[in-house]
Amino acid sequence: ISPEIRAFCAEHDPVLLGTGAAVLRGGVDLYGIDMTLDLVERLRDRHPRLGCLWSLIEIVGSSPEYADQLRAEVARRGLGASWLFTPPQKIFYPVYELVDLLVRPTLSDGDALSIREALSLGLPVLASDSAPRPEETIVFRSRDQENYEQRARQTLQQLESVRQRLAHRPADSAVQAEVDLLRVALEGDPSG
16 A cells, blocks of 8 residues: 555545546546546535545546546635545455445446455445445445435445444355355255
């Protein structure tokens, strides 16, 4: 983890973490970076030391122009001290230990690995309902800014109890699930 990320996380409380590309789909921000900018601006009333660390990834369809617009919007809103765009990390999961809440406000999504990683490490997750999410995920209505803010405020207010619930969740094991699936394929279903 870069010294810049460590310093940013140490200076802010709470710290939100987002990851996604600067992609517009039909003129709408696919990863909800725009929504999270609004969220940070709105939450500063109750959380003046709030910070958002956003890992800006590059994918097919990424728009450097839109990324520049987002950076300009951070500056225009006076959020420069509260917002840090970072390039993708080679090893990402150690960042989860430095932040308080993973946000995933996507317009559409698949089974996001970042959500599963965060939950398995005890990091609360707030994500849009644009795709099926793991049970422990706190969800809000996709592209609904008011609902996003409401759920974020509730989560941050109850952060410690959310963390405690996650600490007691059973560990997922994709390897065990694959072994069980192979066993059924080779031996047949033992339940009949």
